[in-house]
Amino acid sequence: MAGVASRYHAVWLRDNAWDEGTRASGNGQRLITLSDVPEDIAISEVEVRGETVTITFAPSDERIDYDVNWLLAHCYDLPQIAEKGWISDEILVWDSAMSDHIPTADFGQVKADKEALAAWLDGVVQFGFGKLTGGPVEEGALFEVADLFGYVRETNYGRHFEVRTEVNPSNLAFTGLGLQAHTDNPYRDPVPTVQVLYCLENSAEGGENMVVDGFACAQRLKREDPRGFHLLSSYCARFEFAGSEGVCLRSRRPMIELAPDGALVGVRFNNRSAAAITDVPYADMAAYYAAYRRLGQIIDDPNMEITFKLEPGECFVVDNTRVLHARKGYSGSGSRWLQGCYADMDGLRSTHAVLVQEIVKAAE
């Protein structure tokens, strides 16, 4: 772009070189450490030919070629976002207005067609959840869903768990009770960042699923109560689960997690497993609880939620660092049986990125 300058430091350029002395061919890993770069490194000469920028470094006299497009794509000479709670461009927040446009795909199609899979994963990355329809009504089918994008995260609940009414439930999820919208397993650190819930039977009265965009709720809290947003993101909450024999999981993390530069990166909310909050100073506790209450009210607001009832062979996945899920209570003569498992968003994002690259390449 004419007139726009992008500045780079010599040390940054040298560290980020892609020549074969710096990066392993094949796997692309860096072969040098920063101690291999002289402290007094400087640029002695720059030469531009077409899309290649050749830089000569002093004092070593090394000459290294850079792709100008790579440099522009990795420019850091930019205005910074100062506001806390900002979200990355790839994310779109939503509320109940999206109810008629749930990101949905057909199970058979995403299994067979890379473009269909990429489009569905795109929805999961953007919206934090996605539904699949038309899958087999078979135990273990949920593993085929996880295989589409990543790896099952095994926990004390097993590689998967059964969500149906149990007589002595280790977890309230395994009853017919309604569950307030929540993220799963906040007492784990790291939390499982993906959950798959796959429906095998659902003839009971009730038992609808709901999803709520935790990022939209956090942003709404910030608009309506900036001080409350500040408190929930500045102090750690605590979570605990000790409901099964041999298990005593505890975590200490904020309900609203920001990156150090203020990016909104996670929400943890779960009334069942919230432990006593002891990291908020006495003077702030009343205001913290008011903010916690307000966040819960926003989460419970029907304007924020999308409701659907899964049919046998249908499932949904959620980004468990962002999207809360809930279910309405159920009872009566019918049955309700879901299978659930955990996985991770990094694998899902990786699969998505690779598919997009392949599709772009094939189109060239």
Add this chain to the structure above:
Amino acid sequence: MAGVASRYHAVWLRDNAWDEGTRASGNGQRLITLSDVPEDIAISEVEVRGETVTITFAPSDERIDYDVNWLLAHCYDLPQIAEKGWISDEILVWDSAMSDHIPTADFGQVKADKEALAAWLDGVVQFGFGKLTGGPVEEGALFEVADLFGYVRETNYGRHFEVRTEVNPSNLAFTGLGLQAHTDNPYRDPVPTVQVLYCLENSAEGGENMVVDGFACAQRLKREDPRGFHLLSSYCARFEFAGSEGVCLRSRRPMIELAPDGALVGVRFNNRSAAAITDVPYADMAAYYAAYRRLGQIIDDPNMEITFKLEPGECFVVDNTRVLHARKGYSGSGSRWLQGCYADMDGLRSTHAVLVQEIVKAAE
């Protein structure tokens, strides 16, 4: 304690009640949400009898019993730690002075004896690593190690991976090259929080393992260069791995991770998979790189490292959010073969907490 008062808010007390209307018997999960607690809740009466405090709440007139010891153990009316980079009491930082006192146990003993296992896990929690000796020289024995405390985290590398010289390595770990001390897989989010490295063959010249306490390094950086510590904890770095087909893992997290209240909770450091850092403003990039260099020098300082050579049947586990590991280059006529797998610290801490509870109970 005579003369020391602990204050509690009415809403905190009501939310943290343990009566059977509030918490499910059996699994202990909370049955109410904050919307079930009136906004104008207040304490109308307090009665103390022995170790029970009975509180009457207005406007509901509910009377709930509290265990005074539970209340004192969860007191939040305390002075707060203001300094950034503080670490929890359960952690002990270390350097090379601990070389003769590596937390070590016998494989057979920790498998057979709960107290031995608890003591060894105690070391892993405190020091962030632990060694086991005398295990079987058998493929897959590393899974028995993971089974001692948790669950394997499967990744694109499989449920486990082979660490030996390969012809076309997807990762520099699978060569004979020396590797600078690093945390594993910082390009994953969440990172695997435990790594197990199990030795099956080690007759090659070299190939010693080293561990470095990343928390000790971060604290040393803070003492020597407070501004550098501030920069590395205030901006996100980026990491990437795209060395295998179908894999494109990327993360955006700080090298030094603090909880919002300043607690030191994680270190990410890996020269091989560090991607271009683009989230540091131009004006701070030179100082950021100087701090990154300084942290690397501290990590490379022999005074910070513990070195050992694993014999076949020996292994070590590291808390991958805290302790860096390295290996010296190897070559020559012998062979070196390790198997590695990932797991998570939450499961390890849970197993440790349950064992400690069982041992305390048995001693009563």
